[in-house]
Amino acid sequence: MDEKDFNARDVMETVSLLIEERDYTALRKILLDIEPQDLALLIEKCSNRELPIIFRLLPKVLAAEVFVEMESDIQHELIKLFSDKELKAVLDELYVDDTVDLIEEMPANVVKRILHNTDNETRVFINEILKYPKDSAGSIMTVEYVRLDKNMTVADSFKRIRRVGVDKETIYTCYVTEPDKTLLGLVTVKHLLLSDEDSLIGDIMEKNIIYATTNDDREKVAREMSKYDFLAMPVVDNEHRLVGIVTVDDAIDVLQEEATADIEKLTGITPAYKPYLKTSVLEIWSKRVPWLLLLMVSATFTGSIITYFEGTLSKMVILTVFIPMLMGTGGNAGGQASVTIIRGLSLGEITMGDIFKVVWKESCVAILSGIALATVGFLKFTLIDRADTITALAVCITLIVIVVAAKFIGAVLPILAKRIGIDPVVVASPLISTLLDAISLLVYFGITTAIIPQLK
Amino acid sequence: MDEKDFNARDVMETVSLLIEERDYTALRKILLDIEPQDLALLIEKCSNRELPIIFRLLPKVLAAEVFVEMESDIQHELIKLFSDKELKAVLDELYVDDTVDLIEEMPANVVKRILHNTDNETRVFINEILKYPKDSAGSIMTVEYVRLDKNMTVADSFKRIRRVGVDKETIYTCYVTEPDKTLLGLVTVKHLLLSDEDSLIGDIMEKNIIYATTNDDREKVAREMSKYDFLAMPVVDNEHRLVGIVTVDDAIDVLQEEATADIEKLTGITPAYKPYLKTSVLEIWSKRVPWLLLLMVSATFTGSIITYFEGTLSKMVILTVFIPMLMGTGGNAGGQASVTIIRGLSLGEITMGDIFKVVWKESCVAILSGIALATVGFLKFTLIDRADTITALAVCITLIVIVVAAKFIGAVLPILAKRIGIDPVVVASPLISTLLDAISLLVYFGITTAIIPQLK
Numbered sequence A, B: 001m002d003e004k005d006f007n008a009r010d011v012m013e014t015v016s017l018l019i020e021e022r023d024y025t026a027l028r029k030i031l032l033d034i035e036p037q038d039l040a041l042l043i044e045k046c047s048n049r050e051l052p053i054i055f056r057l058l059p060k061v062l063a064a065e066v067f068v069e070m071e072s073d074i075q076h077e078l079i080k081l082f083s084d085k086e087l088k089a090v091l092d093e094l095y096v097d098d099t100v101d102l103i104e105e106m107p108a109n110v111v112k113r114i115l116h117n118t119d120n121e122t123r124v125f126i127n128e129i130l131k132y133p134k135d136s137a138g139s140i141m142t143v144e145y146v147r148l149d150k151n152m153t154v155a156d157s158f159k160r161i162r163r164v165g166v167d168k169e170t171i172y173t174c175y176v177t178e179p180d181k182t183l184l185g186l187v188t189v190k191h192l193l194l195s196d197e198d199s200l201i202g203d204i205m206e207k208n209i210i211y212a213t214t215n216d217d218r219e220k221v222a223r224e225m226s227k228y229d230f231l232a233m234p235v236v237d238n239e240h241r242l243v244g245i246v247t248v249d250d251a252i253d254v255l256q257e258e259a260t261a262d263i264e265k266l267t268g269i270t271p272a273y274k275p276y277l278k279t280s281v282l283e284i285w286s287k288r289v290p291w292l293l294l295l296m297v298s299a300t301f302t303g304s305i306i307t308y309f310e311g312t313l314s315k316m317v318i319l320t321v322f323i324p325m326l327m328g329t330g331g332n333a334g335g336q337a338s339v340t341i342i343r344g345l346s347l348g349e350i351t352m353g354d355i356f357k358v359v360w361k362e363s364c365v366a367i368l369s370g371i372a373l374a375t376v377g378f379l380k381f382t383l384i385d386r387a388d389t390i391t392a393l394a395v396c397i398t399l400i401v402i403v404v405a406a407k408f409i410g411a412v413l414p415i416l417a418k419r420i421g422i423d424p425v426v427v428a429s430p431l432i433s434t435l436l437d438a439i440s441l442l443v444y445f446g447i448t449t450a451i452i453p454q455l456k
Helices: A008-020 A024-032 A036-044 A050-057 A060-069 A072-081 A084-093 A096-105 A108-116 A120-130 A154-167 A189-193 A218-228 A248-266 A281-308 A310-315 A323-346 A352-383 A389-419 A431-451 B008-020 B024-032 B036-044 B050-057 B060-069 B072-081 B084-093 B096-105 B108-116 B120-130 B154-167 B189-194 B218-228 B248-266 B281-308 B310-315 B323-347 B352-383 B389-419 B431-451
Strands: A173-177 A183-188 A232-236 A242-247 B173-177 B183-188 B232-236 B242-247
Touching: A008 A024, A008 A036, A008 A050, A024 A050, A036 A050, A036 A060, A050 A060, A050 A072, A060 A084, A072 A096, A072 A108, A084 A108, A096 A108, A096 A120, A154 A189, A154 B189, A173 A189, A173 A242, A183 A189, A183 A232, A189 B154, A189 B189, A218 A232, A218 A242, A218 A248, A218 B248, A242 A248, A248 A323, A248 B218, A248 B248, A248 B323, A281 A310, A281 A431, A281 B323, A281 B352, A310 A431, A323 A352, A323 A389, A323 A431, A323 B248, A323 B281, A323 B431, A352 A389, A352 B281, A389 A431, A431 B323, B008 B024, B008 B036, B008 B050, B024 B050, B036 B050, B036 B060, B050 B060, B050 B072, B060 B084, B060 B096, B072 B096, B072 B108, B084 B108, B096 B108, B096 B120, B154 B189, B173 B189, B173 B242, B183 B189, B183 B232, B218 B232, B218 B242, B218 B248, B242 B248, B248 B323, B281 B310, B281 B431, B310 B431, B323 B352, B323 B389, B323 B431, B352 B389, B389 B431
Parallel strands: none
Antiparallel strands: A173 A183, A232 A242, B173 B183, B232 B242
16 A cells, blocks of 8 residues: 555645646546545645635535544535535535534534535434534434335336435345334345345345434443444334434544543543644643542642651661552553553443453453563562562562452452442543552552561 | 344343253244344354254254354364264355455364365365465455456346346445456446446546555555455456455454454564453463563563662652652653554654654654743642652653653654564553663653762
């Protein structure tokens, strides 16, 4: 693929040159060879003068495809440059779910202009989709699918697909409904192609189908689609009427966004759900600083624990050397467990019923890890850090206790959080690691004062 | 979807009962209504006595679909129970890429039995795929696709699809090649359906296509597929001959696995690329303990920094209170920056060329965050921790310096790592956070000894 990789900067030079020379025929030829997603990247690098020239050279359908792929600030720029007629031409080619995405990003006056330039039917659909919650299946579904009747033959169906297919996001899964849109079944184009022309759809359709309802969580729907290898999933309302479908490309986007959100939450960032470079400094700041503040304040309590044992530490200065190591190891060991469990929960690989298996597994891993750390640690503490045997022993016992406690807490907290309906990711590091810091210190001072003769 | 959620435990009770009553007709009826993925979950809960009974009740095609979805230990169990004839029946229905996946998981003696029971043509394909590196496009591609000739008409193509389609993983994108398999173009079934029956494939095919080569990184291919909303991506060899295709369901799995791997690496775990519950204790331990050891040893150096400044600390006990907070804040602030940048790099939202934009943005965020932390901190340190004004001021200045340094390092290191060809995730936390711990301490002692009169 390397030789085919699209380099927006290089192409843009050629494009700018052709615009200067007004060689629009050559320019159009180049543009037509580029994928819509790459054209969108190219157009983001345009000057405001070049922007409308390039955009107007594109055939209507391609222009709409490119428009969908652009970042919202450039879309806004373009809409300002569009005449009402041009805007209507683009909107006519957009899928309704893309128009909804656009509306959600634009300021009120632009939304008004957009709605003014869409036809009545589309406007009804738009309002329909806009009323679903942001994380729901309804909010990511498309209303353009191929609907078949159970009394049609396979030949009829192909006629229908040929007639209406051009405007649909996918034609490969067709849905069979009653006239009132109650979902009866589905049939794939593969199945249609392999069936007899005269077969009735009602006879060949798949009746036992998996569907989502409009209020289902979009991540759950995307995960089911990935599990069952679906290209599309039907979405029904409470009366089991088909209102739309979720297509696999949107499901992938949801899975990617949710993975990013999980990674951000684990790091102490409130997810922004948009690309970094398109997020303003203030917005980035607002997603991060509450966590930094919370963790800063909670960490001063850990500090107070150290001060509380200042007397102990002053009796044996070497004990201080091990504090960052013990706190770090507790945090790392707990983080390993919690992150593994959280990802397993989120991928559906681990369920509530597995809690005892998880605890057992983590306990075994913890004991083995603790022993390994203690063994290596003992050698390093005595040989390099020049600690006496009793002190090194106390630190090593602390290590084992901390690792076991950390793995246990790290494994159990996310599962408990999920059981009581809290997002497991939120309880995970860095919050768990602050908790583990405090526990590590208390265990350390408890064990050292109990074992080391000088401290008694 | 809630009402449709599959509960393996509940269904298993019914299934066990029917097996006991030997009511295989009723049992078969129930099984046929369940999706292959859910049947696989069900079968994992079976006893070894029930396993073959259930499996033998399934029609051949469904049995193969279920087999693919099962975890490798259960597959192993089943193969041991199979007669050669039964094994061959399942293998005949598997797609070649699934057979390869199976071979990679099985012990040598089972592999031998599998190869013995596959036909010659398939064995050639298997050996072909097995030779590609584990992370390559070649390793995840399927060799079963629909190949068309440029001289075929649309009607011919449909005939061909009807003839060969039943065995192909996808029929919706068909590939046009020369007789020697040189890739010429592609045509989708949608396009075929909307074209005239007599059109020549050579005239209507899409010639300007995006493809992967066998050695391309599988994650890159999956990302491109997601970017361009492809249902399949052709894979060619060095002579531009089509050797296979990557289908969207496999691309989704790759993206999910890589997201998991990124999360694990960020937490200090070497990815295992398999589900937690299927990974043995020893394997989990081996993926985690090297990181714990590395971080434990590096953290003792941080400890040495504290000991080095023991004299300073003993002059002002209150300085110790702030150590965990400063180290934690440095780690958290740097982690926020590095994780955001790493995810942006991995999603392709941030490229090398954006390094100055990123540094500028992170610097602004860092200064704003530093000021916010310093303001809240000053109030807490003076009012709650009872620090004097000069000490609180020194800690606050340290906070600002640490946050700015941490955000800068956290943002720049991953980009530099990528430039020199190292996986950015590996340089990120917890390694960055150990580095930041040391820096935070040095800055702290530097600033406090410079500002606070008692320490001079």
